[in-house]
Amino acid sequence: MFLRLLLCCLVLFTAGGAWAQQGGAAAGVDTDAIAANPGGDWLSYGKSYREQRYSPLKAINRDTVDKLGLAWSFDTDFNRGLEGTPLVVDGVMYVTGNWSVVYALDARSGELLWKYDPEVPREWAKMACCDVVNRGVALYEGKIFVGTLDARLIALDADTGDKLWSTQTADIDKYPYTITGAPRAAKGLVFIGNGGAEYGVRGFVAAYDVDTGEQVWKFYTVPGNPADGFENDAMRRAAETWTGEWWKFGGGGTVWDSIVYDPELDQLYIGVGNGSPWNHRVRSPEGGDNLYLSSIVALDPDTGEYLWHYQETPAETWDYTATQPIMLADMEVDGESRKVIWHAPKNGFFFVIDRESGELISADPFARINWATHYDMETGRPVETDIARFPEQAELIRPSSIGAHNWHPMAFSPDTGYVYIPTMESLYQYVDDENFEFQWGHWNFGVDPEQPGVPDPVLSQFLIRKMTEGHLLAWDPVARAPAWKIQHPLTWNGGVLATAGRLVFQGTSDERLLAVADDSGDIVWSYPTRAGIMAPPVSYEVDGEQYLTVLVGWGGGFGLMGGMSRDHAPPPSRVLTFKLGGEASLPENPPLQIHEPPPRLTEDEEVLSRGRNLYHRYCSACHGQDAVSGGGVPDLRHLPRVFHDNFNAIVLDxxxxxxxxxxxxxxxxxxxxxxxxxxxxDRANLDKEWREQPAWWQSVKTWFYDLLSSLIAWIS
Known part of the structure; x- marks a missing residue:
């Protein structure tokens, strides 16, 4: 009996010691630890404060990658898009899923250690422009910080998942704010911005005490009503670049993603978003650059005081945000070593900016563009084309509002000197919205959201896939030119990881995880993930073994509204982890559920045209272009009859x-x-009629539409 009791105590002591050791590791994550960038852990969103997403681990390399297999998978509670970056410290992984849910997993096995659900009200999804996603947590001094879709910032105990404090960062009773970005932490503070520009909010970033959740400072990115006074000199100067009564539209400028701390210069850099509404002629009718929209702004991290800014897209009118990932680097410029920012925002130019002063060093197009020809290096401003601001008629502008590069993280390898960018090629038809009326809590573009369509939904699918392309680009920031690129079948592909194993990893929309040679772009390994990938991979080491993890689940802004159908229902969104010799497998995907639609209500072209316009104004953001869903939310063409019988009760009531x-x-x-x-x-019955056609005719029509779409895309 005594020996049995002694053995039990020994087991409990050993387990408790191991857990305490894990807790101790999380508690030791502070500013110095994140800046030191330990190779085996992944402590911050971009791995370190430089956000270069480079892992020095190299057990998985070009010679061994053919042995890479699935070690474990973990199913989240939902089946929508995942965008998060997992954090890993001492064998524990922290990830976020849909609706801002946080999961702590054993990084060796995928076993769930704890889960925290902030219970976001589901109706708040209406205020999220781009899915109920979350890009990850911050880890600092034993705490996990997560921003929620309904604009709360929450601190959790890293060991237990218990809530330590919760702060409402914005007044959502008055304003439609959201948070989807990952917080950042440094110097005893946690920093977070917000989303909601299209819905009519005024952007800001704020800092909170990591121990109490109390707000330490707040910096607005656009000026408010001059009659109320200005918060600081930065807002007073910014107001001189606005005209009209912009504050009635909120102004926009939300800091919905990139926030980067620079420990070398003790500066905080934020990427500022688009205007509210998009159309510059609506929000600032007499012109003006509209600071600090589409800018990188440097702040004092302790006080939030303005230090400098560089505006990448003055007077932005295309949804060209500057919120895309900011990367810190050192590079030689004209024989002199400079501390720089590397940035590839939506507008299609790769920027090199002096991070001490904000001086523009270079700006070069990394994708096809037609809104500007180049940047004037004396003024630091773009030289716009005649069609850029669609002055008299509708114009097809490159890049589209989804950008040449969106939130999907890029990576850098010191082994090649290349920056790897998940790049997109796309068009958007911009034209003034003659019926524009500002509406709180709804999309406010000021440009007509309805894009040109074609009567045949099958041709529409081909056109979307041909005219919105994606590729992985290796960019040489010294040569200021591409080194290589890999063309992908679809757009909206995943973020990127570079490793010392001389590999670059990226997930794709067409349901693959790829490993490519970092110097040539040759694909050396591929794994079928059974769902599209948007999120960036990470790599970590536990017990001397290297692992690779990526979150799998397709959705987000383009994933919802892009109108790209799938041949299966979405599986649960998952965490997939790989190692050398891994032998786990994934289950087959669930079949696509297609319910036969009721007959058409009418064939009146005037009614159908009005319906299309209203659908694209209020419904397409979630249910897809031309009523084709990407799968994360119901495809309205394939609903059971009961939804049609209760259509008004659902849509109106x-x-x-x-x-x-x-x-x-x-x-x-x-x-x-x-x-x-x-x-x-009408769209549902067109889809039914296509499915009822003979297989041989479908093949002929598919071949012809593919050829026609390729020709149109080439001409465009």
Whole structure:
């Protein structure tokens, strides 16, 4: 009996010691630890404060990668898009899923250690422009920090998941703010911005005490109503670059993603978003650059005081945000070593900016563009083309509002000197919205959101896939030119990881995880992930063994609204972890559920045209271009009959708001709902008619549409 009791105590002591050791490791993550960038752990969003996403681990390399296999997988609670970067310290992984849920996993096995659900009200999904996603947590001094979709910042105990404090960062009773970005932590503070520019908010970034959650400082990115006074000189100067009554539209400028601390210069850099509304002529009718939209702004991290800025897209009018990942580097410029920022924002230019002063060093196009020809190095401003601001008619502008590069993280390898960018090629038709009326809590573009369509939904699918392309680009920032690129079948592919194993890893929209040679772009390994990937991979080491992890689940802004169909239902969104010799496997995907639609409501072209316009104004952000869903939310063409029978109760009255589908009776009438329903049923019946055609005719038509779409894309 005594020996049994002694043995039990020994087991408990050993287990407790191991857990305490893990807790101690998390507690030791501070500013110095993140700056030191230990090779075996992944302590911050971009690995270190430089955000270069380079792992020095090299057990997985070109000679061994063919032995790389799945070690374990973990299914989250939902099946929508995942965008997060996992953090790993001493064998524990912290990831976020849909609805801002946080999971702590054993990094060796995928076993769930704890889960925290902030219970975001599902109806708040209406205020999220780009899915109910979250890009990750911050880890600092034993605490996990997560921003929630309903604009809370929450601190959790890293060992237990217990909530330590929660702060409402914005007044969501008045304003439609959201948070999808990952917080950053340094110097005893945690920094977070927000989203919601299209919905009519005024952007800001704020710092909170890591121990108490109390706000230490707040910096607005655009000026408010001059009659109320200005918070600081930076806002007073910015107001001189705005005209009209911009504050009635919120102004925009949300810091919805990139926030980077520079321990060498003790500066905080933020990427500022687009204007509200998009159209410069609407929000600032007499012109002006509209600071600090589409800018990188440097702040004092202790006080939030303005230090300098560089505006990448003055007077932005295309949704060209500067919120894309900011990377810190040192490089030689004209024989002199400079501390720089590398930045590849939506507007299609790769910027090198002096991070001490904000001086523009260079700006070169890394994708096809037609809104500007180059940057004038004396003024630091773009030289715009005649069509850029669509002055008289609709114009197809490159890049589109999704950008040449969006939030998907890029990576840098010191072994090659290349920056690896998940690049996109796309067009968007910009034209003034003649019927624009500002509406709180709804999309406010000021440009017509309805894009040109074609009667045949199959041709529409081909056109979307051909005219919105994606590739992985290796960019040489010294030569200021591409080194190589890999063309992908689809757009909206995943973020990137570079490793000392001389490999670059990227997930793709067409459901693969790739390893490519860092110097040539040759694909050396591929794994079928059974769902599209947006998130960036990370690599870490536990017990001397190297692992590779990526979050799998396709959605996000383009994933929802892009209108790209799948041949299967989305599986649970997953965490996939690989190691050499891994032998785990994934289950087959669930079949696509297609319910036969009711008959068309009408064939009146005027009603259908109105329905299409209203659908693209209020519905397409979630349910997809031309009523084609990417799978994360229901495809309205394939709904069971009961949804059509209760269409007005759902769309107008909001009887499904607890599931995330709110009512739109504040902006839609019964006549409007009828037109939208008629359009959806027309698309549903067109889809049914296609599926009922003989296989040989489908093949012929597919071949012809593929050829036609390729020709149109080439001409465009």
């Amino acid at each position: 909001g009887i499904m708001k607890k599931a995330g589908m709110v009512g739109f009776d504040d902006v839609l009438s019964e006549e409007d709902a009828y037109a939208i329903h008629a359009y959806i049923l």
